Amino acid sequence: MINKLVDKIKKTNAPIVVGLDPMPAYIPEHLVKKAFAEYGETLQGMGEAVFAYNKGIIDAVSDLVPAVKPQIAMYEQFGLEGLKAFKKTVDYAHEKDLVVIGDIKRGDIGSTSEAYAVAHLGKVTVGSNRFAAFDEDFATVNPYLGSDGVNPFIKVCKEEKKGIFVLVKTSNPSSGEFQDRLIDHRPLYEIVGEQVAKWGQDCMGDSYSYVGAVVGATYPEMGKVLRALMPKSFILVPGYGAQGGKGSDLKPFFDQNGLGAIVNSSRGIIAAYKQEKYASYGAEGFADAAREAVIEMSRDIRENALA
Amino acid sequence: MINKLVDKIKKTNAPIVVGLDPMPAYIPEHLVKKAFAEYGETLQGMGEAVFAYNKGIIDAVSDLVPAVKPQIAMYEQFGLEGLKAFKKTVDYAHEKDLVVIGDIKRGDIGSTSEAYAVAHLGKVTVGSNRFAAFDEDFATVNPYLGSDGVNPFIKVCKEEKKGIFVLVKTSNPSSGEFQDRLIDHRPLYEIVGEQVAKWGQDCMGDSYSYVGAVVGATYPEMGKVLRALMPKSFILVPGYGAQGGKGSDLKPFFDQNGLGAIVNSSRGIIAAYKQEKYASYGAEGFADAAREAVIEMSRDIRENALA
Numbered sequence: 001m002i003n004k005l006v007d008k009i010k011k012t013n014a015p016i017v018v019g020l021d022p023m024p025a026y027i028p029e030h031l032v033k034k035a036f037a038e039y040g041e042t043l044q045g046m047g048e049a050v051f052a053y054n055k056g057i058i059d060a061v062s063d064l065v066p067a068v069k070p071q072i073a074m075y076e077q078f079g080l081e082g083l084k085a086f087k088k089t090v091d092y093a094h095e096k097d098l099v100v101i102g103d104i105k106r107g108d109i110g111s112t113s114e115a116y117a118v119a120h121l122g123k124v125t126v127g128s129n130r131f132a133a134f135d136e137d138f139a140t141v142n143p144y145l146g147s148d149g150v151n152p153f154i155k156v157c158k159e160e161k162k163g164i165f166v167l168v169k170t171s172n173p174s175s176g177e178f179q180d181r182l183i184d185h186r187p188l189y190e191i192v193g194e195q196v197a198k199w200g201q202d203c204m205g206d207s208y209s210y211v212g213a214v215v216g217a218t219y220p221e222m223g224k225v226l227r228a229l230m231p232k233s234f235i236l237v238p239g240y241g242a243q244g245g246k247g248s249d250l251k252p253f254f255d256q257n258g259l260g261a262i263v264n265s266s267r268g269i270i271a272a273y274k275q276e277k278y279a280s281y282g283a284e285g286f287a288d289a290a291r292e293a294v295i296e297m298s299r300d301i302r303e304n305a306l307a
Numbered sequence: 308m309i310n311k312l313v314d315k316i317k318k319t320n321a322p323i324v325v326g327l328d329p330m331p332a333y334i335p336e337h338l339v340k341k342a343f344a345e346y347g348e349t350l351q352g353m354g355e356a357v358f359a360y361n362k363g364i365i366d367a368v369s370d371l372v373p374a375v376k377p378q379i380a381m382y383e384q385f386g387l388e389g390l391k392a393f394k395k396t397v398d399y400a401h402e403k404d405l406v407v408i409g410d411i412k413r414g415d416i417g418s419t420s421e422a423y424a425v426a427h428l429g430k431v432t433v434g435s436n437r438f439a440a441f442d443e444d445f446a447t448v449n450p451y452l453g454s455d456g457v458n459p460f461i462k463v464c465k466e467e468k469k470g471i472f473v474l475v476k477t478s479n480p481s482s483g484e485f486q487d488r489l490i491d492h493r494p495l496y497e498i499v500g501e502q503v504a505k506w507g508q509d510c511m512g513d514s515y516s517y518v519g520a521v522v523g524a525t526y527p528e529m530g531k532v533l534r535a536l537m538p539k540s541f542i543l544v545p546g547y548g549a550q551g552g553k554g555s556d557l558k559p560f561f562d563q564n565g566l567g568a569i570v571n572s573s574r575g576i577i578a579a580y581k582q583e584k585y586a587s588y589g590a591e592g593f594a595d596a597a598r599e600a601v602i603e604m605s606r607d608i609r610e611n612a613l614a
Contacts (some may be wrong), residue, residue, distance in 0.1 A: 023418060024432070032434075041434030073415055073422035077431045079440030080387055080394070087387070105415055107449060108380055109479040111330060115380035124384045125331070127348030133386030142414060144451040145477050146484030170452050172416040177453030181490040181498060188495065191488060 001137045001162045002205035002212075002234060005099050006259065008066030014298040015259070017101060017236070018061055018290075019266025020089060021071040022050045026271040028283040031056075047081035050074075053286075054089045057270050058096055060287035064294050067099035069236075069264055090136055101236065102136030105167065107149045114152035121164075122156040138163045140214060140236070143192050150199055154211065158203050163210040163234075168193045168226060171216025171239030189215075189222065190229060197230040208234050208260065215253065217245025217263065224252035227260070235261040241268030241297070247304030258306045269293045308444045308469045309512035309519075309541060312406050313566060315373030321605040322566070324408060324543070325368055325597075326573025327396060328378040329357045333578040335590035338363075354388035357381075360593075361396045364577050365403055367594035371601050374406035376543075376571055397443055408543065409443030412474065414456045421459035428471075429463040445470045447521060447543070450499050457506055461518065465510050470517040470541075475500045475533060478523025478546030496522075496529065497536060504537040515541050515567065522560065524552025524570065531559035534567070542568040548575030548604070554611030565613045576600045 009015045024032075024046070032049045039045035058068065068089075075086035093100050106116040120139045123130040141153050141164045153164050169179055169189040179189045193213060200209030212234035215223050227235065235253050239245040240263050253261035272278045272293035273286040281289035316322050331339075331353070339356045346352035365375065375396075382393035400407045413423040427446045430437040448460050448471045460471050476486055476496040486496045500520060507516030516539045522530050524546035534542065542560050546552040547570050560568035579585045579600035580593040588596035 021419070036434055041436045043431075043433060043438055043440070046431075046433045071415075071419055073413070073419045073426065077422040077426040077440055078433075079426070079431075079438065080390055082426075082440070083387055083390060105413070105449075106380070108378075108412055109477065112328070112378055112380045115384040119380065119384040119386070119389075124350075124353075124386075126350060126353050126385075127343055129348045131350055131386070133350070133384055133389070142412075142449050142451055144449055144474060144485060145479060146481035146486070148479040148481040167451060170416065172452060172455040174453035174455040177502070178451060178495065178499060179453070181495065183488040183490055183495075188485065188488065188490075192485065195484070 001099065002208050002210055005066060005234070005262070006207060008099060009259065009262065012064060012066050013302070014065050015262045015301065016065045016294065016297060017067040017069045017262050017264045018057065018065055018269050018294065019069045019071060019103070019264045020054050020057065020270065021074050021266040022053050022270070023074060026267065026274070027053045028273070028286045030284060043078050043081040046078045047085040050078070050082065050085040051088050055092055056287040057290050058093055058098065060291040061269070061294050062096040062098055064291065064298065065098070067101055067262065068093050069101040069103050071103040071266070087134055090134060099138070100136045101138040101140070101165070102134065103140050105140050105142050107142030107145055109145050109148040110152065113149045114156065117153040117156035121153070121162040122160050138165060140165045140167065142167050143195070154199060154203055157210045163212060165212040165214050165236040166192070166196050166199070168196060168213040169215045169219055169222050171218045171243055171245070175216065190225065193226045193229045196233055200230070200233050204232065208232055212236060214238065217249050218243055220249040220252050227252055227255065231255070237261055237263045241265045247300035250301060250305035254306060263301060265297055268297070308406065309515050309517055312373060312541070312569070313514060315406060316566065316569065319371060319373050320609070321372050321601070322569045322608060323372045323601060323604060324374040324376045324569050324571045325364065325372055325576050325601065326376045326378060326410070326571045327361050327364065327577065328381050328573040329360050329577070330381060333574065333581070334360045335580070335593045337591060350385050350388040353385045354392040357385070357389065357392040358395050362399055363594040364597050365400055365405065367598040368576070368601050369403040369405055371598065371605065374408055374569065375400050376408040376410050378410040378573070394441055397441060406445070407443045408445040408447070408472070409441065410447050412447050412449050414449035414452055416452050416455040417459065420456045421463065424460040424463035428460070428469040429467050445472060447472045447474065449474050450502070454506070461506060461510055464517045470519060472519040472521050472543040473499070473503050473506070475503060475520040476522045476526055476529050478525045478550055478552070482523065497532065500533045500536045503540055507537070507540050511539065515539055519543055521545065524556050525550060527556040527559050534559055534562065538562070544568055544570045548572045554607035557608060557612035561613060570608060572604055575604070
């Protein structure tokens, strides 16, 4: 799947992943009204509104970008109906030949971590049948529990030719609280990054490993160090746009081939219609506004990060 | 909810939480057969088998213990049907007046962490209605992303009078890979533990904070240090039994009042019928075997940890 991701990035010339984080406040009113009219002010109604929103975005951007990244928390809060919308979103993105990165930040140990890996990347055995529960292509994984937590994901990745992005240095202001603490004069995120490179060594695609890393756009200096520490790991870069990261900040995350990183934007794309710049599209034109925002982000990255 | 947990521990005289981790290999064959006969070898069939198993265990132990801890990964692997069984398990445990600790190990940032908190401990707003998606009483939380990840949980805990257990030192062999690394001559888990104590300061129940910690039974020396560092935090202690922790290892996790800790056992109780010691119960008697294993664990803790 890492090979497919790289191929699609080359074809679209856009190392961009669209974050499908359908915060209720982002969903255009007409979609919510329509869903409520049909299903009432219920969890099912919200699930329908969420999926209609995602479908609109996916239809508008699927020829421009290689991947989408649904953030499962935004679906999980609506319970089973929300998770049904998550699954429908994964399936619909696959129909449109998009790579799907499940932003699930799971992590446990042993058979429990394996159950998460099976849930999101693998297939579960039921009697003589096998089922894929959520079926993403990549998943984000939390490393705090060490190799016991990550290795079961790697096992499933090898079986299914799928991949993970391990949290190394996250984009948020307080990420330094633990991640930046010095261990033998080096910050924890470097120790984790080094381990990511090790984990990735024996599950290589053509050019990059199945094991990638998450490093926030908001920390470009750290991105530079981590890029060098994990030469074969793809970096998933959140924090562009709404969180403060700019195109020029992204340079250090890419390697000498202009590859090796994929930049996420969620709000900046899916809620573009709420920005003054795209206000003329109106809420009804949310999908066109999203398309326009992708085109502009793509230009920003080409001109300021990859030039 | 921390007050209810403490009260129930005092009443049952058993600081024990039964881990409802229904690994397919643990589920007695007759329950699987029955569910498959009715629903086929499907995800729905597995969901039914899982719930029947949990219901048997809950019925057998609900008068002996204060709490159960379903491990969501074991349900998530069966997709929506698995998560339906999770929700039914939470609701059934509540009917039996048990405290429910959702072992979800979630953690993200800002509005995303808040969505997880809402999903598991709070209520989500849909139009003019409010719904509880999964409705546990406590949740386990991963601290790697720092305060930005934990504070949204605390906000919801305050609103709902619920609680969290933050991963500090986990029970697995490789937990030291990052958690034991020295920062200013102190291991990372102590830094995290100190932060847990801080997070917990302004959301106190009668005697303990809404913010607890996870510390593995397999590391009693570290438990002693952490007990002192987080005097007001309840400690959820995994790793007893199958993972190697013994009753005598548990002493350091309790405070001078013989409280402040709750010990989890999963396999050792729910799959007790597979142990030689309880083999006479047979698979059909899995629930009675579980009850017997709880009684023995309770005795072990009273005699070797609390005496």
